[in-house]
Amino acid sequence: MELLNIKNLFVNAGNKEILKGLNLKINKGEIHVIMGPNGAGKSTLANIILNNPAYKIISGEIDFEGENINELKTDERARKGIFMSFQTPEEVPGISVTNFLKAAKNAKEKEPIKIFAFKKELEENMKKLNMNPSYSTRDLNVGFSGGEKKKNEILQMLTLKPKLAILDETDSGLDVDAIRTVSKGINMYKNSENSVLIITHSTKILQELKVDYVHILVDGKIVKTGTDSLASEIEKEGYAKYINM
Amino acid sequence: MKTQLKEVDNNIYNIKNKDEYSFKTVGLTEEVIREISEKKNEPDWMLELRLKALKTYNELSMPTWGPDLSELDMSKIATYVKPKTNMKKSWEDVPEDIKNTFDALGIPEAEKESLAGVGAQYDSEIVYHSIKEELVKQGVIYTDFDAAVKEYPELVKQYFTKCVPITDHKFIALHYAVWSGGSFVYVPKGVKVDIPLQSYFRLNAPGAGQFEHTLIIVDEGASLQFIEGCSAPKYNEINLHAGCVELFVKENGFLRYSTIENWSKNMMNLNTKKVVVDKNGTIEWVTGSFGSKVSMLYPMSILNGENSKCEFTGISFAGKGQNLDAGLKIVHNAPNTSSVVNSKSISKDGGICTFRSDIKVRPRAEKSKVSVSCESLMLDSISRSDTIPVNDVQTDEVEFSHEAKIGKISDQAIFYLMTRGISEEEAKAMIVRGFANPISKELPLEYAVEMNNLINLELEGSIG
Amino acid sequence: MEKYILNETPLRTANNFDINNIEVVLDIPKYKSFENFNIYTENIEKIKVEVNQNKISENENKIGLERQTNYSVKIIIPENITIEEKIKLEFNFDEDNAFLVENIDILLEKNAKANFEIQYNSEESFSNFHNGQLNILLQENAKANIVVSNFNNNQSDNLYEMKNELKDNATLKYTIIEIGGKNKISNYYSKLVGENSENSLNVIYLGKENDVIDINYNMETYGKNSKAYINVQGVLTDSAKKNFKGTIDFKEGSKKAIGKENENCILLSKQAKSKSLPMLLCHEEDVEGEHGVSSGKIDEAKLFYIMTKGISYDEARKLIIKANFNDIIKNINNNELENRINEKIDQI
Structure with a gap:
């Protein structure tokens, strides 16, 4: 079953062309990985799927569950079940992690959430992610270390249970233990009905995951698609042979 | 961004009762002042003080800075509006419409749940005052100011005008000429009042002024939290608030003074607040300003004793047609004093927020510390947000830092x-x-x- | 001797805060001519220079003192011309040339680039009076680097008004060395009318004895993406008194403008007085503005660190002051000037 289908997508950041005819199809239950050199457009892809106002679609189409979502606002896309773990999560003073997640959950669910069950789930998830429980009452991302910010993104993913989770360099800047925690979070979330799109520079995060496809993104286009062996190849040899194609 | 200009019409704050009163004076003349004083049956010294203040008012000129006050016409302001009731000690005895207003504002309910005492002023006079029995036993005084003048003349004489002198500025002179109502609090040595006292000020009469005088003395080692709330329904005429708050924090004393101000948007709020803090004493100001057409409000803290402290936390929110000029003044006048200021403002729909301050570190205030942070949020480009802080450092051994930021979401x-x-x-x-x-x-x-x-x-x- | 009220801030605050203007007693000498002006450039054929000694009366100015000029210099850098060298303008006071009220006008046409160094010197001990004006206009894409140094002796009065206007993509780097003179009253007013225009103002001041320093800087952003920076570093000793009044005024329409302002004042004596008023005025939502000011004693931890290396207290103090000034001084890129500034710091 098709979940996300991107057709011949051209995207600009300001006046600069970033994505230049990108195609990508993700089915339910799959884990996709996108690798590529700096500046290839990896983060742009993640951000345009959620309609970041800093980027603009010039042409092409993004379909989600068979419906064109080009005109949908960011929050509408999120409520349809698309999630993005940010590379640098925003600090928002004055809103606690718990209250923020409650608001997000309430925005998505039709029925008001049950506070007790919600809190219990949150506590359990935090425990599994090795997060200090005190973080739930702290202001959203304010003063969090890089690692805690990323774990907080995974925590949000587990709470909101999206259909498609896009992880934009969630592993970058993390130590080995934290990467393992993030992988664990992904495995906790993953089932046959949902999908994951991982944007990464390294294969460490992939080791404990069952990856279906690996795509190489160079200069705004996917130039090669393969399986996890392609990721290992890149790890060893770099992108050189794909850059001058 | 689309902006709908929608007049906020909140039922609770906008309850309008009929303009009923037992007595009312309009304008500002010697006759008016004699009349007010006579109605209040005051001692002579108070009448003399009022007349002296009137003379000072007439001598002082209008400020040459800040918001435009030209709409204010003192000859049209009702300077004294005595409600059709006397001070009551029980809510049951307060007239129905006045009681309903305070009920809607949640005052009696709050008293039951979380307050140690309540005062409620309606137009020019306090209509209700109460305090928990155990505090009375400890010697705490919490009463309306008119009553204090008669019941505690020595205490009142000792402190009245000693913190805020008549000559401070034009509108404080006006205040002393026509003051009426307000609260008087005395917390004796070593007494800690754990739950707050609250005075609520409601101005119902259109075109009227409210000139309440609040005087709080926190004696040595004592502590108090005091909350002040203000609101009024909206009229087309200009209303005026020129209250005065005089605070004294003695050695090792602690006072937190919180204000939630939601005057209606026809109000000129020209209020004066000042505290004198002695050795090891602490003053904490917490202020939320939402209402009024024009505000000029700069609570002043004089840190007179060694190790005394001031903390200021405030926010202003200016919407359409509002000009909120607010800030603070601090004088560091003794060694080792410290102040921490955290001020925020939000401007939208053409509203103007100005942060204005003057922080002085006097030569004798060695080893003092000052830290100021201001943040302003602009919600659109038809609004204004100005930061005008004066930092006045008169000796070398200080740590003084000031930061401000302005921007959008x-x-x-x-x-x-x-x-x-x-x-x-x-x-x-x-x-x-x-x-x-x-x-x-x-x-x-x-x-x-x-x-x-x-x-x-x-x-x-x-x-x- | 007469009392004057000068240098009013762009927006008034309460009178009793005592900063809206400065009250000074000035002994303004009788009008006299001035001869000691030099211009040094190897590119005289590429630029236009006009010098004259006409008397022009003028009342309207930001400092607020009536002026009758005795000198004027006008320099034009024509379109597309780049002058790499520093064009140096020097005004030297002596006993016969102790009165100077000059106008300097500098115009950079489109795409022109130039560097200027303007110096005022009076080494000897006599009192002189200076009330100058420096006006700069940068047309589209013009770039200028201006360094103004006041090395007048400590009995002189120095009033100085600087005005400039920046068109699209114009860049102005401005450095003021405010060292000499007893009364130093200066006013800086910059209009960033052009899109992407950028003005960065760097200032060093030094106050000693009974010096009075009143500096009043105002930058207004009009153009989209315009950038206004004010960076002031100062030292006060003895009974010197300083007022710093710095304003960044974001006008409506200056979307994405950035304004930053900071002032840092080191106090070396109990009697020194430092007042600052860093104003941010904002009438546009989409801007980024911030200011920070600090005053206080020299950093004790740094002093201790340096002294543990065997350096005396006095030397350590001077080192720290020089370090504070360092970013600004290095940017001037002029050894002679650097040495002169260091010499003045050593005399503290």
């Missing part, structure tokens, strides 16, 4: 919240509430809720 922060399914409107409101959170969390719960409601009310329909 970050697009990326809005995007981040929206990726979690939250609508743009709610995302913006969340960020604004978060911006105000450091102030609202300093308030008692029901006031924090009230403040959040006021923010939501102000934002309603204006962003999205």
Whole structure:
């Protein structure tokens, strides 16, 4: 079953062309990985799927569950079940992690959430992610270390249970233990009905995951698609042979 | 961004009772002042003080800076409006319509739940005052100011005008000429009042002025939290508030003075507040300003004793037609004193917020510390936000730092919240509430809720 | 001797805060001519220079003192011309040339680039009076680097008004060395009318004895993406008194403008007085503005660190002051000037 289908997508950041005819199809239950050199457009892809106002679609189409979502606002896309773990999560003073997640959950669910069950789930998830429980009452991302910010993104993913989770360099800047925690979070979330799109520079995060496809993104286009062996190849040899194609 | 200019019409604050009174004076002449004094049956010294203040008022000129006050016509302001009731000690005895107003504002309910005492002023006079019995036994005095003049003449004479002199500025002279109502608090040595006292000021009469005088003495080693709330229904005429708050914190004393001000948008709020803090004493100001057409309000802290401290936490929110000129003054006048200032403002729909301050470190205030932080949020480009801080350092051994920031809600922060399914409107409101959170969390719960409601009310329909 | 009220801030605050203007007693000498002006450039054929000694009366100015000029210099850098060298303008006071009220007008046409160094010197001990004006206009894409140094002796009065206007993509780097003179009253007013225009102002001041320093800087952003920076570093000793009034004024329409302002004042004596008023005025939502000011004693931890290396207290103090000034001084890129500034610091 098709979940996300991107057709011949051209995207600009300001006046600069970033994505230049990108195609990508993700089915339910799959884990996709996108690798590529700096500046290839990896983060742009993640951000345009959620309609970041800093980027603009010039042409092409993004379909989600068979419906064109080009005109949908960011929050509408999120409520349809698309999630993005940010590379640098925003600090928002004055809103606690718990209250923020409650608001997000309430925005998505039709029925008001049950506070007790919600809190219990949150506590359990935090425990599994090795997060200090005190973080739930702290202001959203304010003063969090890089690692805690990323774990907080995974925590949000587990709470909101999206259909498609896009992880934009969630592993970058993390130590080995934290990467393992993030992988664990992904495995906790993953089932046959949902999908994951991982944007990464390294294969460490992939080791404990069952990856279906690996795509190489160079200069705004996917130039090669393969399986996890392609990721290992890149790890060893770099992108050189794909850059001058 | 689309901006709908929607007049906020909140039922609770906008209850208008019939303009009924037992006595009313209009304008500002010697006859008017003699009449007020006579009605109050005051001692002679008070009448003399009033007349002296009137003379000072006439001698002083209008400020040459700050918001435009030309709409204010003192000859039209009702300087004294005596409600059709006397001071009551029980809510049951307060006339029905006045009681209903305070009921709607949640005053008697708050008293039951979380206050140690309540005063309620309606137009020019306090109509209700109460204090918990155990505090009375400990010697705490909490009464209306008119009663204090008669019942505690020595205490009143010792402190009245000693913190804020008649000659301070034009509108304080006006205040002393026509003052009426307000609260008097005395907390004896070593007594700690754990739950707050609250005075609520309601101005109902159109075109009237409110000139209450509040005097609080926190004696050595004592502590007190005092909350002041103000509101009024909206009229077309200009109303005037020129109250005065005189505070004394003695050695090792502690006072937290919190204000939630939601005057209607026809109000000129020209209020004066000042505290003198002795050795090791602490003053904490917590202020939320939402209402009034024009505000000029700069609470002043004089740190007269060694190791005395001042903390100031305040927020202003100016919407359409509002010019809120607010800030503070601090004088460091002794060694090792410290002050921490955290001020925020939000401007929208053409509203003007100005942060204005003057912080002085006198030559004798060695080893003092000052830290000031101001943040302003602009919600559109028809509004204004100005920061005008004067920092006056008169000796070398100080640490003085001042920071200010101005800007809008970050697009990326809005995007981040929206990726979690939250609508743009709610995302913006969340960020604004978060911006105000450091102030609202300093308030008692029901006031924090009230403040959040006021923010939501102000934002309603204006962003999205 | 007469009392004057000068240098009013762009926006008034309460009178009793005592900063809206400065009250000074000035002994303004009788009008006299001035001869000691030099211009040094190897590119005289590429630029236009006009010098004259006409008397022009003028009342309207930001400092607020009536002026009758005795000198004027006008320099034009024509379109597309780049002058790499520093064009140096020097005004030297002596006993016969102790009165100077000059106008300097500098115009850079489109795409022109130039560097200027303007110096005022009076080494000897006599009192002189200076009330100057420096006006700069940068047309589209013009770039200028201006260094103004006041090395007048410590009995002189120095009033100085600087005005400039920046068109699209114009860049102005401005450095003021405010060292000499007893009364130093200066006013700087910059209009960033052009899109992407950028003005960065760097200032060093030094106050000693009974010096009075009143500096009043105002930058207004009009153009989209315009950038206004004010960076002031100062030292006060003895009974010197300083007022710093710095304003960044974001006008409506200056979307994405950035304004930053900071002032740092080191106090070396109990009697020194430092007042600052860093104003941010904002009438546009989409801007980024911030200011920070700090005053206080020299950093004790740094002093201790340096002294543990065997350096005396006095030397360590001077080192720290020089370090504070360092970013600004290095940017001037002029050894002679650097040495002169260091010499003055050593005399503290």
